[in-house]
Amino acid sequence: MAVDLSTTIAGVKLPNLLLNASGVNCRFENELQQLVESKSGSLITKSATLNSREGNPEPRYAPLAGSIGSINSMGLPNQGYEYYLNYAKNFDYNNTAGKPLFISLAGLSLAENKTMCEAFRDANLPCVLEVNFSCPNVPGKPQVGYDMEAMEQALQVLDPIIGRPFGIKLPPYFDIAHFDQAAAIFNKFDNVVFVTCINSVGNGLAIDLDSETALIKPKDGFGGLGGLLVLPTALANVNAFYRRLKPGKQVIGCGGVTSGKEVFLHILAGASAVEIGTQLMEEGTGVFERVQKELVELMTAKGYKSVEEFRGKVKTL
Incomplete structure (x- = not known):
């Protein structure tokens, strides 16, 4: 039985729904090239700031005992947005794997985000932008995603500048009221098509x-x-926004993926694509081929031919 793992995000087709989590294996061009050559369905760049940053002092990443996860305080090390803008200008959008390019932007202020979004708008490239409102590891800089008023004000500025479908990277929310408030904000902006x-x-x-x-x-x-x-926190956030966002808006799941099983659960919760972070850091880009194979085997065993057949269909008691 042929299994279809393709998906569409922001109107762009992905040959399969797996990609890297922004921040992992995507700071430098050679790392991005590894993702192009991998079995991922697309790739996203490291969240960019206006100027390059070395980030926080080492050690700033560590796996946790028992393979339960990782802890990091990277501090947004990146090459500055012009590096990724140049990469986007030279990216082969007609690559044989059919992979689209996602660009992550994480300005340290609204002014920075405005400048970067204007630059990408003016370049008029077929890449898809994601604005990161959730950087928890920059000392002295609170997460915009936890300030509903600031997040809405930022979108009022950035949405008309970007002027086409884009997404937002979110922190985890832990209160039902926050799911309600955040979704109500995103539903006001037609160009915000995924979180x-x-x-x-x-x-x-x-x-x-x-x-x-x-x-x-x-x-x-x-x-x-x-x-x-x-x-469990990732699945809750995926499902909460899947239930609350207007039709046409999607959720990309990220968090806790070590195998095809967790990808299946993300889709069941409502994810249209799924990112891999810690496991990619630990295993390398071969993780995409392994996880894809495991997902196909699981779907085949359950009788599913496409991810659309079970997306968002988690049962409740």
């Missing part, structure tokens, strides 16, 4: 038992949690 849920769960603390020391250096060891331990 990516979730960025890492902010400000966890992992401590090594033997040395009695925090695992990472920045922020006194506080960092964003990712990997398998955040799966």
